[in-house]
Amino acid sequence: MPQETHGPQEPNGQPDEFEAAVGRLNDPLNDPLPGRTPPASGTGAPAPQASSAPGTGRRRRHAAPTPSPAPAPPPASGSQGSPWFRAQQEPVRPPEARPAAPTEPIPEPADPPVRTAPAGRPAARSSAPWLDEETMALALRQAEKRGRRSVSRETDAAVSRETESAVSRETTPPATGGRAARRKAAQEAAKRGGRRGRHGGAAATTSTAGAASEPASVPTTRLEARRAARAAKDSPSLIASRALGEVFITLGVLMLLFVTYQLWWTNVMAEEEAGGAANNLQQEWNKGGGEKKNLAVGERFGIMYIPKLDVKAPIAEGIDKHSVLDHGMVGHYDKTSGVKTAMPWDKKGNFAVAAHRNTHGEPFRYINKLTKGDKIIVETKSSYYTYEMESILPQTSPSNISVIGPVPPGSGFTGPGRYITLTTCTPEFTSTFRMIVWGKMVDERPRSKGKPAALGG
Template sequence: MTALRPERETDPSYGQQPYGEPGAFGEWYGAGPQGAPPQEPYATPYAAPQAGGPAGMPYEPAGDAATAYAPPVPHSVQSAVPSAAPPAVDEETMALRIPDPPPGASSATGATGPPTGGRAARRKAARRRNGRRGAAEGAAPEEDRPADRSPAPLSRVEARRQERARRASPGVIASRVIGEVFITTGVVMLLFVTYQLWWTNVRAHAQAGSEASQLQNDWASGKRNPGAFEPGQGFALLHIPKLDVVVPVAEGISKSRVLDKGMVGHYAEGALNTAMPEAKTGNFGLAGHRNTHGEPFRYINRLSPGDAIVVETQDTYFVYKMASILPVTPPSNTSVLDPVPKGSGFTKPGRYITLTTCTPEFTSKYRLIVWGKMVEERPRSKGKPDALVS
């Protein structure tokens, strides 16, 4: 509130003016000169003198209130001033009101100039500018600062703490090592299974096919003659029409030189020496893989009595008919290769064939045995037998 000030004697607008002439009071109060229409009385009564000031001194407010409470100019003075629009009258001088925004302020987004108001308003304005308490007013916001400015350097303690946080614990390292071992082991096992079940068959089929072609070419050129054969040497072709099998027959049952190359091996060594197909009596024993490495005997368990099994040599076709099957027997049961094999159902000497392989599939725990009996011997010069033609 503005303090009281002494009356200015030099300004005729301040203080009580004498009304010396008749009607001067009415003219001052708004009645106008004698004979003129009465003036509108002043909107707000003149303030009473305040305590502590000179007698008869009116209340003089500051700012806009001073203008609102200023006494009207006498009519005689108004007549000398050119006519203009009457100033707006503030009718809420005694009530609370929202102050007008300062020049340069925006009603939508807030003040654009220096913050006004109390301390709370200044703090809000500083927070809107991303400033801090005590920072210089008008500091650039965070988004206006250079983007390439590096952060403040860390203290030594904080740097060590962050380094320890980034360092893996022994438990984490151990779990990572175990996980990598398991993954590596799984990959190695997958590669091994792929090699065993797929690649060995691809390679064995290629080797067996090459051996069969070479054998037929030698027969056509007369390079090979019937007689004894060296271990690993091919000397015949085995046909199983029902299973669509055509595979070379080599001397011996060596895995590396015969069986793993996709061929069928003839039992011709030591106590397991069996007869050749052209023998008048005897048992022609053959062995082959059931799984992997060409797996020529994989499905011999599907053979039925009467199915044809043909052995082709350089001069002759030997045709057998499947007679019986032994699903499971120990590997030590060599009696299945006897001239009259036990368990086959044969009771007297004859010309027989025995096919042996492992069982169950993908194991070598037991042996599966298939027997057949020769029913036809046909020279190659007479053409293929009916079992191969049909």
């Protein structure tokens, strides 16, 4: 029996038919895609080659026909169920049965050059050329997806277009070998696509970050760093303006607190003190005794009632602001005031008094509302003295002391008598002028006989 000749061996000692047989094995990657015709199964025969006739939608790539070498003898240790044995049992298509290459192939300037098998080796046949192209397209799409993951939303479209163009330019033709060759080609394409996607995404991200941080400048020298530090500090004028603003705010708060104290709290304190002083006087008077003639400044000796204004305030000697008026009391003009006036129990004279119109109890705030005939009552230790309001002077100078004389001019009195004069500041919340109210005595009643009718007696 003549000795069979064998083709060139691979480094692992297996013929090329072994790779072709392995490529025809069932593989999940060879499952048909939607709209494709699956290859023949069960026979192990290779899929039919795509036709080069017009209208088929595919161009066939031809390789130079080479003589098929004689089959190699099976290895001693191989079994009949091995892939190599099945490959040897399958009929090998002779080269002359293949369709001849067209004499004038259609020019394909965009396609890569056709690879030809080296001399002495059979051309590697693809089990399904259309499947190889679909596998490559799937691999490229997966590579593009991995490349897009590292790209920001703003640069996704630009990077994807760049990646697609780069991959399409550098992609090699589909592998025509077995499954190992196809897998290797897909892995290389995926690596190239993923690398370019990452580089493009990093560049786009860097450019975006650079554009966002473009206004910021970093000092490069110590002098520039010092200048930047000085510029970051507040200028002396800014610090001074802030301090001045804080001072004004503090002063405003203090003024608000002062106004609140003057207009509200002083009234509360003065009314409480004046009410207590009046009650203490009445308790002392109930013990009996006569009028005290020599009085010290600030000493209380009587109580004034103005029923129309609901006023009840103690009367003290002198018109000193701090010791008398600021305590909510009515002050009597004595010799320390510059003009000494009569007392209520004197048989003739003008009993002149003063009090605050605003703040500190403000006993005379509404004396401008008094009309002729309104009662003004003064209670002392021994008697009640009742006066009737006679006239009013809305405004006069503080230096006009004639208004508290024995017979005040402008009061309507024509001769000496027993009169009363009320003085206070005007307008309200100022002390620019003085308001004057005059009255004359109409009744004198001992305390032992009870209160006068004006007080409900």
